[in-house]
Amino acid sequence: MSMTTPPGWYPDSAVPGVERWWDGTNWTAHTRQAQTQAQAAYGAPPVTPSTVPSPVVAPAPSARAGRNRAVLIGAVAVAVVAAVVAGVLVIGGDDEENPPTAGPTAVTTTPTAPPTTDGPVEDDDEDKNATRVDDQLNGISLPIVKGWEKPEFYSGPAPTVTTVGTYPCPSGSKECRHGTVSSHAVSRTDASTPEAIAKEDVAAAAKETYEEDILGSLPYGRMTAYKVVAAGPTAVAGRTGYLVRWQVTTDKGPGGYVQSLAFPSPTGSESPVVVRFVFDAGPDGPALAVMDEITRGIRPIGSDTNGGVGSSITPGT
Known part of the structure; x- marks a missing residue:
């Protein structure tokens, strides 16, 4: 089978x-x-x-x-x-109980220092010894006069120079300075002349300083009154500009002075620039003559003079 x-x-x-x-x-x-x-x-x-x-x-x-x-x-x-x-x-x-009889040999290396660059090394004391602050965007340089400094920390427009040190604001809400000067480019405005720009900006500067700030506090209480104490054309950085100065009264503290100085940028575009001045009034505030001193010291970047164009024009009162 x-x-x-x-x-x-x-x-x-x-x-x-x-x-x-x-x-x-x-x-x-x-x-x-x-x-x-x-x-x-x-x-x-x-x-x-x-x-x-x-x-x-x-x-x-x-x-x-x-x-x-x-x-x-x-x-x-x-x-x-x-x-x-x-x-x-x-x-x-x-496993500590069963260690391997052989394993890879660990390779250790000593880290090397990073390569140095050819550029200059920044000095922490450079700002303390600075005599000017440059506004690269607008092509101007602000002087740092005696008793003033380039602040290490400042929340306002840049570049800025201020009086040395701070003090409690009249309302006690934050720290204030007796004097600040800052520059900024002009934008979003219908004003076309230095005079119109200065008049528009001084009102904005007074409101931003002596009314509610960007943090919602009132460092000087409220602005209760103001008056124009100076206005007129002036020469600055080799250009003819216009300034307007207000004296402001507040319900807390001694009040202060606000000035807006408008002029064409010394750069090729000659776009409008504004330099703002905010000084405390009273015995602790800077002398008003310092406003004129700083104005005379504004220069085109890289220049040793104020531009050499035009002459001083005394503002009208």
């Missing part, structure tokens, strides 16, 4: 690691990767009756070749296992 092998996947003796489909009668062209490592590694022949013919795709290897291939594959398998075991030992080196 003869026995037949049922259809199924069986190792292909001609191609190690590959299984071929036996349809119950003949080998077909359908193949797949071996499903077990044992069959793939050693090329074990299918356990089938002798009635199952060998695949016709390629001749079966000789017995000696099969043995040699098995030995080679076995050696490779041993090497792979050894490598895996060594890797496990290294990875498991963090």
